[in-house]
Amino acid sequence: MRFRKLILLGLLCAASPALAQQRLLEPGDPGSARPTALQVLRHLAEGNLEAAAAISNAPARRLEVLRSYRDRVGEEEFKRVYASYFEPQNRVVAEVAVGPRRLIVWELGGAGYGIAGQIFIEADGRFVMDDVPSRERSEIRDLLKKYR
Numbered sequence: 635m636r637f638r639k640l641i642l643l644g645l646l647c648a649a650s651p652a653l654a655q656q657r658l659l660e661p662g663d664p665g666s667a668r669p670t671a672l673q674v675l676r677h678l679a680e681g682n683l684e685a686a687a688a689i690s691n692a693p694a695r696r697l698e699v700l701r702s703y704r705d706r707v708g709e710e711e712f713k714r715v716y717a718s719y720f721e722p723q724n725r726v727v728a729e730v731a732v733g734p735r736r737l738i739v740w741e742l743g744g745a746g747y748g749i750a751g752q753i754f755i756e757a758d759g760r761f762v763m764d765d766v767p768s769r770e771r772s773e774i775r776d777l778l779k780k781y782r
Contacts, residue, residue, distance in 0.1 A: 659729040659736070666729055667736035667754035667761040674752070674763065678716035681709060691757055692765035699765075718742065735764060737774050751778040 659666050670689060677686035683704065687697035704712040718724060719740065727749075728739040734756040742750050753774055755764040764771050 656730050656732045659731055661726075661729075663729075665731060665736075667752075667756075668726060668729060668738060670754060670761040671726075671738050671752050675716055675719045679713055679720070681713050690763040690765045691755060696763060696765045732770070732774060735770060735774060736761065737778065739778065749778070751775075 661668070674686050674689050677683075677689075678700070681704075683697060683700045687693045687700060690696040707715070719742070724740060724742045726738055727741045728737075730737045730739070736754045736756075738752045738754070740750045740752070742748060751774075753764045753771060754761040
């Protein structure tokens with residue numbers, strides 16, 4: 635796991651000047667978005683799209699995306715996918731702080747999905763899903779693609 639974190643740090647530093655201003659967070663770090671990420675996933679595993687979407691800087695947009703996915707896969711599969719994050723073989727392998735944003739990288743090997751990521755941003759003293767398009771958010775998403 636330490637090796638994967640080193641790879642992620644190398645990718646971050648090489649990706650862009652904005653991403654070079656990053657740091658790897660340890661579990662329990664007071665600046666972590668992990669508790670918020672877990673709350674979002676609990677809501678999704680329960681099928682509570684509205685509660686999950688409310689934890690976003692663009693709640694209407696997030697709700698539309700979630701509904702579209704649920705409609706495509708069905709309600710039970712939707713819940714199963716998000717509940718799978720809590721299975722013991724699936725875990726957070728890194729959390730990276732990039733200014734006010736946090737990238738949480740999940741290894742979902744047990745679910746067969748490989749590497750997944752969540753992007754959060756600190757707003758008004760709390761973390762929310764970062765669903766507003768921006769250059770910084772795009773750079774973090776591109777980084778996650780390279781890490782996969």
